[in-house]
Structures are given as structure tokens and as C-alpha cells.
Amino acid sequence: MGMCEVGQPVPVQIGSSGDSLREAFGRTLVQLGDQYLNFVVLDADIAGGTGTHHFRKAFPDRFYQCGIAEQNMMGVAGGIASVGLVPFVTTFAVFCLRALEQARLSVAYAKRNVKIVASHPGLDVGPDGGSAQCLEDLAAFRAIPGMVVISPADPYEMEQATKAVLMYDGPVYMRTGRSPAKRILHPNYQFEIGKGQILQQGKDVTIIACGVEVARALDAAVLLAKEGLSVRVVNMSTIKPIDRELVVSCAQETGAIVTAEDHNIYGGLGSAVAEVLVRDHPCPMEFVGVKDSFGESGEPEELAVKYGLCSKGIAEAVCRVLKRRESMEDSQATQMARSGQ
Structure with missing residues (x-):
């Protein structure tokens, strides 16, 4: 097999073992509940689907059932925050879009400390299909002024991120996840809002990923290492504020960037990284994500393969960006030769 002839995906990590991010979130709330008495949880009749059933059982007097009325729940959260409590508003991502206006006005515009x-x-x-697969949330909430946007990579990071957002003074939007997720981060890993972290060093190209795509990016690096490529992998769990310094240093040191996210390619992590590069250090870049379409019903890994979000899809994007970089370097060399430099 020649350079960048990508083989089959490495064995599945996401969905194969481990805790789901939503369950890690719910159990972390319980752990924090005794220590921090100033937060409450709001639910839209789906505590079993968000992991907050753990908190409901442990702290029923701090758990508020708002019913299937997400816009009202978001407004209630703004009111609760106005008297000094910290509300966690929990529901499915698609239903957060339903309450986007209230998140904008009752939370962000009002400068309320709502999570x-x-x-x-x-x-x-x-299997819930395209109507339930939210591919627009990172873009929508990233565009709201003052809103922090986070997408943790594994259950361990979810635990740390949950405490971090509780400690943070200001509005936050954070993704969890439905599928079991393998733990991929080192025990010494420390989450910090606004900071990405290099999980694997490499000199040929950088993959910047968030959420479930971080594990797949690491798998892609394994595939590419078999072809002699040294791949840097970055976990960019905070999409806003993006870690500008890290993005620029990766572009300077590897000269090519691939982003990977379980989201539309427009408006999410890829767009955030591109906004940094176009101003501070332009370089060849490829976007791995859903290419402006809705999803469909299927198992998560089957869908990842179909829509190009699997490890092989990420590896193929790396090959494309390296070819583009090579072409640009050849063109620059030709221009310099013609100018006599």
C-alpha cells in the first residue's frame, strides 16, 4: 500500500464500551450536589435520556420538571439565575434549538449564569433518525454573544467539564452524548475552558477534533502511521472561545489542518478554526463533518462511515490536505524559479 492509500477503519471505539457522556454528566451532578448547594436542574420530561435521572433521585427538591415546554424552561432558568441560583437546563440538542430565542434573550442578553x-x-x-440528529447546535449557540460552547471527548472529560461550567460565571452550552464512549484521555488530563490539548504529537499534519470525533481522530492517526505519516491530534473541546494560540502553533508547525466534528461542516468547530487561520496563519485545511445534509436512521458507527466521519474518512481528508499542500509548495517553488529567486 502506497503513501496515503488508506486501509480499512481500525476497530470501533465509540459505542463499543464504556460510559456514555450523558450518564457521566448525570452522575457528576450527583457528586457535586452535596458540595455545591447553589445549583438546580431543570428537565423537559426526558431525564432518562439526559442522565439527570441520577440527580432527580438524589436531590428531588432541587430537580424541577418543566414538562415538554422547552421555551418556558429556558425562561424559567433565566429567572432562577436572577436570584443567585445556578440552573442546569437539560434536554435533547434539537429541543435546545426550539428554545434558541429564549436562550438568546433570557439567558445571554440578560447575562444570566445558566448552563x-x-x-x-x-x-x-x-436510530432516532434525521429529525432528532442535531447537526446545527454548535453553530447556533456559537453565534450567540457571550455564550461559551463545549463538546467533551470522553466520560472523564465530561466529569471535569461539568464542574468547570458550574464554576464558570456566565452562560454555557455543552454537548453530552447518547452512545457508550471509550475513555481516551490520560488520568493526568486537566480540562480548562478555552484550552485545547495535544493528545498525540506529530509533524506532518494536525487533526483538530471535538466530541466523539476525537477518538476517531486518534484511530485515523493509527491508520496514517502505517503509511509513514506523523499525525498530531488535538482535542478542542471548547469550540468557543477557541484556543487561538494552539491553532496557530499547529498550523505553523505542521502546515496543514483537518477538523473533525459530529456536526454540519458549516458554523461549528471547522468554521471556528478557519476563522483563526484566515487571519493569523493561512494554510491548507479540510473539514470532516456532515456536508450540509440531514442524517438518517442507523447505528452511529454505520452513519459515521456513510457520512465520512469514521477514522477512514478522517484519514482520507488528511491525504487530501497533504496533496493540496504539496501542490501549493510546488507552485510556490515554480514561481520563485521564474522570478530568479
């Missing part, structure tokens, strides 16, 4: 935590994002939703 919006959404399960069932992206193709990870699987």
Missing part, C-alpha cells in the same frame, strides 16, 4: 446541557447531538443519536 444549557444537551444530549443526543449529531449522528451519534443513531
